[in-house]
Amino acid sequence: MIPVMRDWQRMSAIQRRQARAGLLFVLPWLIGMTLFMLYPIVASLYFSFTDYTVLERPRWVGFENYETLLTNDPSFRIAVANSLIYALMAVPTGLIVSLGLALLLNFNERYIGVYRTLFYLPSLAPPVAGTVIFLVLFNPQGGLMNAILEGVGLQRVGWFEDPDWSKPSLVLLSLWGVGAGTLIFLAGLKEVPQSLLESASIDGANVFQRFWHITIPMLSPVILFNLVMGVISSFQVFTQAFVIGGTTGRPLESTLMVMVLIYRNAFRYFKMGYASAIAVALAAVILVVTVVIFRVARSWVFSEVDPAT
Amino acid sequence: MEKTVFTEPLPDSLAAAPRANLPARRIAGRNIRLAQSVVRYGLLSVVSLAFLLPFYWMTISALKDDEEVFAQPIEWFPAEPQWNNFIDVLDYPGFPFWRFMLNSTFYASVVTIGTVLSCAAAGYGFARLRFPGRDLLFMLTVACLMIPGIVTFIPTFILFRSLGILGSWWPLLLPAFCGSPFFIFMMRQFYIGIPQELSDAARVDGAGEFRIFAQIMLPLVRPALLVMAVFTFLWTWHDFFGPLVYLSNRDMYPLSLGLHSFRSQHDTDWNMMMAAATISTLPLIVIFFLAQRYFLEGVRLTGIKG
DSSP: OHHHHHHHHHSOHHHHHHHHHHHHHHHHHHHHHIIIIIHHHHHHHHHTTEEOOSSSOOEEOTTHHHHHHHHSOHHHHHHHHHHHHHHHHHHHHHHHHHHHHHHHHOSOOTTHHHHHHHHHGGGGSOHHHHHHHHHHHTOTTTOHHHHHHHHTTOOOOOGGGSTTTHHHHHHHHHHHTTHHHHHHHHHHHHHSOHHHHHHHHHTTOOHHHHIIIIIHHHHHHHHHHHHHHHHHHHHTOOHHHHHHHGGGTTTTTTTOOHHHHHHIIIIISOOHHHHHHHHHHHHHHHHHHHHHHHHHHHHHOOOSSOTTO | OOTHHHHSOOOHHHHHHHHHHHHHHHHHHHHHHHHHHHHHHHHHHHHHHHHHHHHHHHHHHHTSOTTTTTOSSOOSSOSSOOTHHHHHTTEETTEEHHHHHHHHHHHHHHHHHHHHHHHHHHHHHHHHOOOTTHHHHHHHHHHHHTSOHHHHHHHHHHHHHHTTOTTSSHHHHGGGGGOOHHHHHHHHHHHHTSOHHHHHHHHHTTOOHHHIIIIIIHHHTHHHHHHHHHHHHHHHHHOOHHHHHHOOOGGGOOHHHHHHHHHHHOTTOHHHHHHHHHHHHHHHHHHHHHSHHHHHHHHHHHOOOO
């Protein structure tokens, strides 16, 4: 506070008036940041070292919650595995499908705008509504998907009712909402310099060479952005998994994601300390994965500024 | 390239050859382009159909009677569309649609107003006004962008519990009036692009800081305000986790939570469930077509996901 006070004394009357106005403009956010961001982060860390049932005061237990988490909670291991498997399936397929659709849309021809809108529409469906729609479409007994599979001579699948298929079904549900990512890729594709593609074409590069050696490198910052966003959101998937499997992750804990486990511990069992430990662990994992992606990205993300200079 | 080559008259034999080839090549090129177009539109149409299929199936299942939803073989269109399903669902046991609709509209509108007000103001403060500690506070704001929501959720819940306002609207509405780091960051970017001379001129003319903000700056960032408004509205309409944790009285449920409780109560009334899903999606589709520009621009400019 001391340097701030010193700044204040050094200012002219006009500057002081502006500073007062500035503080007033950001005041609601300063309150919000303190109450709903900074305090909760510190409190989460603290609660994660306590036994806290809400009814009594938090009781310090040291690393006990983290120990239980790692050694004595089979549900946690299952939830971590489920979330990892889900993310490993949903993120790459999401990237590939949205990039593919963006490539298809990247032409200045008539009616392209209509298709762009059609691809985006599913992102508007409320997550609960989207999930129930998929429960009907992918119903193992009389759903449309199984009828189509049988129609082309394939076997029926148990989809959301089969523990082996419930996660792939959730991935298909997530792919339905891929339209927003497509629009981001499309905006990136519009930035790829046409002159580069044309000169490569004159030099005899074919479509695939141009895609691999020009489009992909020029698009790599957007790929990185969509990748990081995809990882962050798939690790935190909740609504769809909760609508399918409730707090127990039906069928057979196969849809028990980490977020569902946090919800169950915090708001069903009121084990706030333990739930905080899982939340802190999840945040730490997301942070580490993001940092690793950014580190690795240095080698494949193209930037116009040469890092060597 | 040397132009002189072309000024010299070519021998007849050489000159005729390319001239004869040219139209043929052009036609070939046109054919290839036409073929590419056909393939592209073909693929786009197939994929669009796949994306629309869930919407079609939702609507068509809502028009079927109880037995037809999972009938074998598949019915692509019900023999007798049950239009009255859409009327019945408006007042189904445990699903007071208009009540839920009102709650969703209230929740999404208030959160949108709060977010737009607080973020428009805070973004302005960070972008255009000098005050001690500003840069440090803005850095903290950016750091908040990277915090996953779940880490802050439990202590916030406990805070609201100790205030005795669980089960009321306050925990869902209050934080919106304090701003969100993402939109504050976005707004700051927009204000920074406005020339400084504009504010200086207004100051010379004796305008107060608040007047400069309201009468000069806000009109200039109108598109950003609208992008922020449509996405906040959409996300709040979609929100499930917040109402699930904070609301206990069913009369306060928004549509997202209402649809979920519909499923747990009538888990075999698939046609009615699809009717409920249809009418809870419809308002967003209508809003999208009214504000399409801001949705598409918003995704493009900021990388916001729907």
